[in-house]
Amino acid sequence: MTLAEATEDPLFPPLLRGEEAPRGQDPFAKAVALASLGTDAGRLVWARDATAMRAAVVLAPEEPLGDAITVVFAVALGLGDALGALAPPEVAVHHVWPGGLKVNGADCGGLRAAASTTDDGAVPDWLVVGAEVPYLPAEGQEPGERPDETALALEGCVDVTPLRLLESFSRHMLVWINRREDEGLAPLHAAWRARAWGIGEELPGGGTYLGLDERGGQLVRAGRETELRPLTRLLEARP
Numbered sequence: 001m002t003l004a005e006a007t008e009d010p011l012f013p014p015l016l017r018g019e020e021a022p023r024g025q026d027p028f029a030k031a032v033a034l035a036s037l038g039t040d041a042g043r044l045v046w047a048r049d050a051t052a053m054r055a056a057v058v059l060a061p062e063e064p065l066g067d068a069i070t071v072v073f074a075v076a077l078g079l080g081d082a083l084g085a086l087a088p089p090e091v092a093v094h095h096v097w098p099g100g101l102k103v104n105g106a107d108c109g110g111l112r113a114a115a116s117t118t119d120d121g122a123v124p125d126w127l128v129v130g131a132e133v134p135y136l137p138a139e140g141q142e143p144g145e146r147p148d149e150t151a152l153a154l155e156g157c158v159d160v161t162p163l164r165l166l167e168s169f170s171r172h173m174l175v176w177i178n179r180r181e182d183e184g185l186a187p188l189h190a191a192w193r194a195r196a197w198g199i200g201e202e203l204p205g206g207g208t209y210l211g212l213d214e215r216g217g218q219l220v221r222a223g224r225e226t227e228l229r230p231l232t233r234l235l236e237a238r239p
Helices: 003-007 027-036 071-086 162-183 186-194
Strands: 017-020 043-046 052-059 093-096 100-103 106-115 127-134 208-212 218-222 225-229
Touching: 027 043, 027 052, 027 106, 027 127, 052 162, 071 093, 071 100, 071 106, 071 127, 071 162, 071 186, 127 162, 162 186, 186 208
Parallel strands: 017 043
Antiparallel strands: 043 052, 052 127, 093 100, 100 106, 106 127, 208 218, 218 225
C-alpha cells in the first residue's frame, strides 16, 4: 500500500456514499449491520487493507427477492470490468456461478450476499452485496502451494492496488446497476455469460453446467433430468 493509499480516502461516484469499516472489521458484516438498522441505499462500506480489496454495497430493492438478487450480476460485471481496465491485457478474468471470480484460471475472490428475507416472492427491505479480491496471497502461503487459488500480485497485476481497484469497481458497478434498471437483465445476462467459467462442462459435484435461466439460475443436467439452482443460493444466513 502506498503512503497515499494509507492516508487518503477513495473517490466514489456521487450516487455512492463511502464509509470506511473500523480497522479489523469485515465491511460486509458492517454493511449488513447498517442495513438492518435502516441505512439508506447506496452506502458502500470498504476496508483499508493492503492485502485485498474488500467492500460491500447496501441496496434497497423494489422487486421480489427472486428478481432483486440478479443485481449480483451488475456487481460481478463491475468487478470484472474494473479488473479489465486496470490489469495487463493478457490477464484473463472469468465469472463463476453464483459469485466466484477467476483470474488466469485460478480462484481469486468473489461475491457474497445477504438480504432481509429469504422468501423469493417477498420484496426485501435491504440487500447487501459484498466483493473481495485478494491482492497478496495469504500470510505464510508459498507460491504454488495452492495452485487453484491466486492473488492479483501473483498474476502480474502489481499496479492494481486495492484502493485503485475499489475506485474503479465502484464506477463500473454503478454503470451496470443503472443499465439493469434501464434495460432489464438481458444485457447483463449476455455480458456475464461471455465471461462465464465452465458452461458446457462437468461440475465437481456432478452434472453438466448447461447455462443460466432468465433469472440467473444455474441449469444443470444430470442424466435425463435438468435441475434449476436459484441464484439465491448465494445468500448467506444472517447471524
